Amino acid sequence: MDKIMRPVILLGYLLSPLPAIAITFLANPTAYGTMKGLLPMVLGAAAYTWLMAELVISARPKFIEKYFGLNQFYRFHALTAIGAIVLSFFHKQLEDAIWRDFIPLISNLGNYAFVIFVGLAGLSLFFMTGMLIRHIPFLAAIRQFLEKKRIVDFNLSILIHNFNILAILLVFLHVFILSAFYQKNIWICGIYTIYFAIAFAYYVYHKRVRISLEKLSPYRVVEVREESPNVHTLVLKRRMRSPKYKAGQFVFIRLLADGISSEEHPFSITSDPNDRSTLSVTIKSVGDYTSKIPALTTNASAIIDGPYGVLGNSVHRTRSELVLIAGGIGITPMISILKDLRHKDPKRRVILLWNVPTRAELIFQNQLAALARYMPNFTFIPILSRDKNFNGEKGRITYEKLARLLAHHRYQSRHAHFIICGPTRMMDSVIDSLRDLDVNKKRIHFENFSM
Ligand SMILES: Cc1cc2nc3c(=O)[nH]c(=O)nc-3n(C[C@H](O)[C@H](O)[C@H](O)COP(=O)(O)OP(=O)(O)OC[C@H]3O[C@@H](n4cnc5c(N)ncnc54)[C@H](O)[C@@H]3O)c2cc1C
Helix, strand or coil: CHHHHHHHHHHHHHHCCHHHHHHHHHHCCCCCCCHHHHHHHHHHHHHHHHHHHHHHHHCCCHHHHHHHCHHHHHHHHHHHHHHHHHHHHHHHHHHHHHCCCCCHHHHHHHHHHHHHHHHHHHHHHHHCCCCCCCCCHHHHHHHHHHHHCCCCCHHHHHHHHCCHHHHHHHHHHHHHHHHHHHCCCHHHHHHHHHHHHHHHHHHHHHHHHHHHHHHHCCEEEEEEEEEECCEEEEEEECCCCCCCCCCCCEEEEEEECCCCCCCEEEEEECCCCCCCCCEEEEEECCCCCHHHHHHCCCCCEEEEEEEECCCCHHHHHCCCCEEEEEEHHHHHHHHHHHHHHHHHCCCCCEEEEEEECCHHHCCCHHHHHHHHHHCCCEEEEEEECCCCCCCCEECCCCHHHHHHHHHHCCCCCCCCEEEEEECHHHHHHHHHHHHHCCCCHHHEEEEECCC
16 A cells, blocks of 8 residues: 555645646636746646645644654655755746846745745754754764753754745735736636645644543543653543554654653554553653653643654564564654554564663563563564673674674574664664665664654
8 A cells, every 4th residue: 555655645745736727827817828927837836736735734633644654754854845946046046147127025935935945944954854964974063062051952942933925925915916916817726825824724733622622521641650760651531542553653642740741742652552541652852841750740741743653564564573673762653563463463583682882771571571471572682782682682783793692592683573663873783784684674773763
């Protein structure tokens, strides 16, 4: 299904400006019959449509996300936004060159929108994605410094990012005033307004209406369980059963309680998808928000958006042996995958390699032991990076260690599916090792815990 739906969705996205282009052209074939008239219009229509699409994408439509996964979806969001801004730049250059004394109000609306888009795109690339900082260590150091000094954090970046809506409104006015008051064409005005209305309604639904509806039937925290001094599991329950989810997926949680911000944060689901009476997430205290989790009391309300993610798709869709590789709190999706397998395929060959600094971080020991009792072909190998006295695997997950452990436990790198979750650097290094082991990239699945 994915193989068909992904190209269909991409094609739909690429072709989405066509109705606007066709209607604008047909409304005035004389004006758009020459390259001089046609090109700026086509560029403008494509930029407009794809900027409106960004509004829909930013609302994380699940019916599209489920074919790509949120990481890939957000990368697409970043790249297509840059593409739309580049198109609007060329549209503006051509319009300025051709219509030197174009109506100032309309030009200015477009110009202001352009400046906002460019500014916010730069900030978002820097603060919200790893796309720039991954390749430029100097920028990575600046971001780390600003985050450490609490000058900027992820949620402030989201707040600033939301100003894009202002630029979208300006772009809409730019096109609306031109088509309604100067071109005076109801068809052109209508098609551009429809694009805007769909995108805007979807955005408002996601950001406001859905949250208000969810508040009518919120989840309640029924247990806050300490797994280790800085890792806690929240067990959540609501009147209706939890939504259907697949093992390995995650949700965005918004806690409505005193003493904690109501911003939403993503966490992988750690409960068993076969038992939807409760839903649990396990959270490591790393910053302002997560360090408030231990103080949370039962009965606090929560709103959940999800599930999202495609990390565990290969578990449900294939019968292949599985190699689960976790780093630190990256164990969370794995525990749900294992609980699910216990019900659906307990004889599956599964090996879990879990890299943590010390024994204190090895949470879920009882659950893993219980799973091992029901799953005869499950192997668990803890790998401790900072415990020299540990009587087992030590250090990090290197190429040599992976090759040795896989060979020893008779896992075939060409046939297994590999599911990886952990800190970005660890994941990058594991993925490189797997590629060196000739693992096909279609068999490597990973989830990045930083968006
Ligand atoms: C798909 C996914 C699944 C995750 N699953 C788990 C899990 O099961 N258990 C767990 O402990 N952690 C998980 N995380 C990480 C968790 O979301 C962050 O640790 C948490 O949001 C940090 O918030 P903070 O304010 O305490 O820390 P900060 O110090 O403010 O943030 C640390 C980092 O967390 C990320 N982050 C912060 N706020 C947000 C936000 N609102 N939305 C998205 N990312 C944010 C940013 O990359 C930031 O650099 C997951 C993250 C993602 C993307």
